[in-house]
Amino acid sequence: MVKLAPSILSANFAALLDDVIQVEEAGAEYLHIDVMDGHFVPNITIGPLVVKALRPQSRMCFDVHLMIENPELYVEQFINAGADLITVHVEAARHLHRILSMIREKGVRAGVALNPATPPGAVEYILPLVDLVLLMTVNPGFGGQAFIPEVLPKIRTVRQMLDERGLNAEIQVDGGVNLDTVAAVVRAGASVLVAGSAIFDSADIASAVRRIREAAAMDGSDS
Ligand SMILES: O=C(CO)[C@@H](O)[C@H](O)COP(=O)(O)O
Numbered sequence: 001m002v003k004l005a006p007s008i009l010s011a012n013f014a015a016l017l018d019d020v021i022q023v024e025e026a027g028a029e030y031l032h033i034d035v036m037d038g039h040f041v042p043n044i045t046i047g048p049l050v051v052k053a054l055r056p057q058s059r060m061c062f063d064v065h066l067m068i069e070n071p072e073l074y075v076e077q078f079i080n081a082g083a084d085l086i087t088v089h090v091e092a093a094r095h096l097h098r099i100l101s102m103i104r105e106k107g108v109r110a111g112v113a114l115n116p117a118t119p120p121g122a123v124e125y126i127l128p129l130v131d132l133v134l135l136m137t138v139n140p141g142f143g144g145q146a147f148i149p150e151v152l153p154k155i156r157t158v159r160q161m162l163d164e165r166g167l168n169a170e171i172q173v174d175g176g177v178n179l180d181t182v183a184a185v186v187r188a189g190a191s192v193l194v195a196g197s198a199i200f201d202s203a204d205i206a207s208a209v210r211r212i213r214e215a216a217a218m219d220g221s222d223s
């Protein structure tokens, strides 16, 4: 079964804990935390202090998506704050092998993220070192953008690369996932679905989580 990772980028920051509790009670497995530095992407968001404040309030897997330059300088702070999974961008990590090894050595799961234009071969040789491959289906920086369908073949390719090597890393898809796009990404091979605006912009957060899960379970076989 696919896992859901609500992205708090679209949550109500004035009532962040309420929103986090709602998605957890609705059954979300991961809490997706988008960290942006104003350099790698043109936006600034959340730092380790927010992760630390939320940590005692939730049992969800804290899934930290680092959209920052020099991620090696900040990984330790996010680990100490309570991250369970840290994902770094292949485009931002100068020594990808080193940073992934460092994350895992600290007992935290390691992920690698690819922007829409980055080819899957960029991560081929580090696949045995990752617990998750994040495929961006929007250009990173903002919530609420339109899904880029040209990434679908890349999801299939990464699924094949993992299967051929007998690796069981998760494939996470991030950006524009909603009731219209969820079936296609699951059918292509995604196992963790990030959804921000489709969940937190809804008047009924719990029902939005349930409806995305139901649509994912239908798996697109009828479309
Ligand atoms: O990493 C990012 C954006 O850079 C995402 O995690 C967004 O927060 C997803 O938002 P939606 O496209 O689901 O609204």
Ligand SMILES: [Fe+2]
Binding pocket: 007, 032, 033, 034, 065, 174, 194
């Ligand atoms: Fe993200």
